[in-house]
Amino acid sequence: MPIEVIMPKVDMDMTSGKIAVWHVAEGEAVAKGDPLFDIETAKAAMEIEAPGDGVLHFAAPEGSEIAIGQPVAWLYAAGEKPVEPPQRPGGVGTSPAADQPVGPDDRQSAAPDPVPAADPEPAHEAGALADDPAAAETGEGFRATPRARSLARESGLDLRGLSGTGPRGRIQGEDVRSALQTTRTAPAPARFAAETGPLAVTRSKGGTGTPVVLIHGFASDAMSWAPIEGALKQRPLIRIDLPGHGKSPKLRIPSFRDLVKVLREAFDALSLETAHLVGHSLGGALALALADTRPKSVSTLTLIAPAGLGAEVNGAALLGIGNATRPESLGPWLRTLVADERLVTDSYVRLAMAARSDPNLRAAQLAMADMLFPDGVQAIDLRAALERVEMPTRVIWGRQDAIIPWRHALRAPGRVGLHLFDGIGHMPQMEASDEVGKIIRSNL
């Protein structure tokens, strides 16, 4: 079955992206991770990598505008015969892209060697694997009785993913009790196959002067900076993927101190004279720790909804994101990240889940969450570091942050600039990208 290549959502505002250029010609083989095509959005241009190995077929023409989540091409295994673009599973008609699909005829004609023989296998397989489209598209919550919900709350069990025995699949108290029985007897904490190697670092094209180093948050990756990259393009941008995140190896990290050490090694390896450091959430805590130990190399520090300034953190959301194996279970938690839930569309959730499809990645992140946020509490306290750092420092926070309370910002010393946004959640760099971009740029 061919691998679908979709238009990714790289920006919260983005509804479609334009294929700027293909790096691979129709019928050419690519390997996973190879640059595949560039997209242009209203705010950024970005290189997209091949999601797997295969031969490129049915690529959407350059210059075409494709709705996010819609296919732009397929990668066929060697020997697989591309007949026609596979049917997409589930109601395409209800997806936001319905009015902007690439016509099948266009794709058909773009295929270099259409074989008229019929081997409809791929299409059928795709259909068979389809999730229940109704369930996927309605965006409804799940059914559970108040008792089931309170039992789950007390025990820290995530009800999503549990199947209920009540009418219409309602999860009842008994379902939770039996799930807890199973959980208790199941082998405890997620184990992951630890890897080794340096952290993945990606750089933007262009820009001059002191570079900006970007450190993303927990369960995120370097792609999350896309919304503000346009505003910062005058400087070279360097994104670091945290261990167990994005393209970085899944390192075993026993403590926050070790995490800082790994990050410092990556930072030192950049051999920068100085850098502007920007960190979000967990990345904020790390940026602060880095600035504290490399004061001469950090010319300014921008902390977006940083961890490390107080005990409270939404542990359920962190675990929920870490545990989710399906878009249905990931979506509700992703929506807690933002104030305006409409930003997290179903297609965005599907893409986010696709990025988290590797069980080893999820296990590595869960292990990290367990170490950093045991029992849903921030076990790291960097208030002293924030008192010590002397470079110009700003803290940016959304007042509707449901992950880390924005009031932690008030613990910053007077010297630190505070930027608090009404109606914004835990992702100001996405939800208020223009404003956040301007704030950081004014620092450069």
Add this chain to the structure above:
Amino acid sequence: MNAHTPTALRELSYAEAIREAMDLAMAADDRVILMGEDIGVYGGAFQVTGDLVHKYGTDRVMDTPISELGGAGVAVGAALTGLRPIFEFQFSDFAALAMEQIVNQAAKVRYMLGGAVSVPLVMRFPSGSGTGAAAQHSQSLEAWLGHVPGLKVVQPSTPEDVKGMLLAALEDPDPVMIFEHKILYKMKGHVPEGYYTTPIGKAAIRRAGKDVSIVATSIMVHKALAAAEQLAGEGIDAEVIDLRTVRPMDHETVLASVRKTGRLVCVYEGVKTLGVGAEISAMVAESDAFDFLDAPIVRLGGAECPVPYNPELEKAVVPQTPDIVEAVKNVVKGRI
């Protein structure tokens, strides 16, 4: 009395228990008087007053003219000026005629006069269906009066309770409305001798159980108990709560039960919509016991129509034991 068992308990009918309570109160306190239509030599529409007129005379057992509004007004005035009237309606349906005196006077005077006076009035309302008395003589209107702050509204379901609650009502400085189901008048049950009171505002657990809470009022308590027996044979252990008082409602007994069972079925004869069960359901949904609910709340109430004259239809419009059995099974077995 049962002569074979030395510990046998004295039994009275519900009507006899009311009469005994009135007799005790009148003997002990000259201020207690009875008022109502045909309660004198006729003995009352349901023979509750009986021969009390011969014992206490027509000054204390007063037949009132066929004007519920007038009679109720005199009763309110009597209470305000120091007497302890017990006013009987022939049918609770006729409360409609006396609403001004009940709702705007009896319930409000203490408040309007800044607490300087109170209205120690007891009103008795023969109510409910099952007697073939048709649409204007068969209603269960306790929710009407339960909606009025300043009134207390009770629905005793047993002879023991109706005696104790009537005596408690007489001790109460404020108006107490007693809704007596007409079908219960002939029901026999143990009634303790002598003077005692049964607290107003306190529900009674008639049968302890762990699977579902059935909160019932008046005659429905007995239907719920019959249903619970049947359900026990099918392995369902129902708790039956007799609400006893509509206002002020005993929240804690109901909530404690729901916290235990996680399931609630309300059974009442009044029309389902906006009835007593609606209040119980909402009260539970608003409380901390919400977290313990493991199934939707179910109300079984009277049908949304006048009570029919036809005896079969009359049965059909109010919850019956098989309806309760079915509803409880649906709730417990997760069918709804």
